[in-house]
Amino acid sequence: MTSMPAVSRLQRVRTELHSLLVLATPIIIAQLAHTAMGFVDTLMAGRVSPQDLAAVALGNSIWVPVFLLMTGILLATTSKVAQRFGAGQQAEIGPLVRQALWLALAVGGAAAILLWNAEIVLQLMHIEPSLIEPSMGYLRAVACGFPAVALYHVLRCFSDGLSHTRPSMVLGVLGLLLNIPANYIFIYGKFGLPAMGGVGCGWATALVMIFMLLGMLWWVKWAPFYKPSQLFNRFEWPQWAVIRRLLEIGVPIGIAVFAEVSIFAVIALLIGGLGASVVAGHQIALNFTSMVFMIPYSLGMAATVRVGQMLGRGEPRQARFAAGVSMATALGYACLSASLMLLLREQIAQIYTADPTVIALASGLIVYAAMFQFSDAIQVTAAGALRGYQDTRITMLLTLFAYWGIGLPVGYALGLSSLFGEPSGPRGLWQGLIVGLTCAAIMLAIRLAGSARKRIRAAKMAR
Secondary structure, three states, X not given: OXXXXXHHHHHHHHHHHHHHXXXXXHHHHHHHHHHHHHHHHHHHHHHHOHHHHHHHXXXXXXXXXXXXXXXXXXXXXXXXXHHHHHOOOHHHHHHHHHHHHHHHHHHHHHHHHHHHOOHHHHHHOOOOHHHHHHHHHHHHHHHOOHHHHHHHHHHHHHHHHOOOOHHHHHHHHHHHHHHHHHHHHHHHOOOOOOOOOHHHHHHHHHHHXXXXXXXXXXXXXXXXXXXXXXXXXOOOOOOHHHHHHHHHHHHHHHHHHHHHHHHHHHHHHHOHHHOXXXXXXXXXXXXXXXXXXXXXXXXXXXXXXHHHHHHHOOOHHHHHHHHHHXXXXXXXXXXXXXXHHHHOHHHHHHHHOOOHHHHHHHHHHHHHXXXXXXXXXXXXXXXXXXXXXXXXXXXHHHHHHHHHHXXXXXXXXXXXXXXXXXXXXXXXXXXXXXXXHHHHHHHHHHHHHHHHHHHHHHHHHHO
16 A cells, blocks of 8 residues: 555655646747747758858857857846745845846847957858858847847746746747748848848847847736736836846856857867868757757756745745756656657758758767767756756856866867877767766756755754
8 A cells, every 4th residue: 555655755746747847838838939940040041052051050159159148147037036926025026127127238238249249259260261251141130139139038037937937938939930931031032132041040030039029028018917026117227236146146157058058169160160061960960959958958947936936935845856856857858859869860860951961960960969868957957956046156167167177178189189099070079068968967966955955954943
């Protein structure tokens, strides 16, 4: 006969899993829609020419890490809103988000300026001269949408922190639906516009960013759910004390996210001199892997909210339990994704291109992507839960060490140097990713366990 404690534990798991998935499912759909925009860009640019595909790939390798650094900094809004919401302090949420919007305006503008002047990065990496001009055209087009998407992201973090994740899902899907015809118009030059090729993907992306900001502004302004926070009830100038506290939490998050994603970008830049086919193969594997990654990443975002709200309610044990359920769920998903990637690697590559050389390169790299699904699932959900604890500085240091101190050097040694024999090119670099992600997963899981124990002990001493 099943014991009552066992039944109780099973019921706790079911209840928490249900709460996690209710929160995470709209985030997953939103993230997949955002990533699908990159898929559409890659697919439509690839149909124009290998050069257009390579230009979009190189542009993505620069703007996506900058975008994730920017949005990572702004992610501090989610954990702070979640804790205040959990504690029933909704009157404090509006002033906090108003300051986060000022921060977004500054960070988004700075990121746009960086992208506009990114040509020196391509030159330093010795990219083929024929690829620099279309890559910069694409980057400068995307840069025009960065201030808007930074403001959108703060409003999304505000909504997510209140456990209201549906708006980002709806706007993400609508943005994707807008991106497809916008790409067609700008790439092929319809309605009197010049044909821009891959550069047109950048203008379509910027248009979608502006649309999503306008949509979120409308939703937050008029939906009754947001009224208690009184976000638009008054105007406030920037307050450095509040912005500094957001930066103290957000900058380590942004750097940690940047440290992981920029490794993929650095790999694209390092192999940029090996020819358009190699770059295209890497881009296909990276683009598909990014789509698969969105589900554990979304679970990590949901873990931030669940942990933050539980801590706000003064329930540190439940916060630890929520973190554990999110990691177990991500591992279950990793079993499925790794199996499908191994079985269907060639068919996946064929979705993007008909070039047999590119298919062979991409399908070979997808094997390595399947191998790091498990460590990627652990590290991203552990990092999400640590954001809920607002434990971000050590997380940043551990992430930097794992990716840049271990993963990238190992990958460079295997792929581009003769230290361990004949250089294996992109394969060696992706093998380094497996090593780096595994180290990150181990260290972040240990850190999460320590942070949870510390909060539980502090709660006992306060009684």
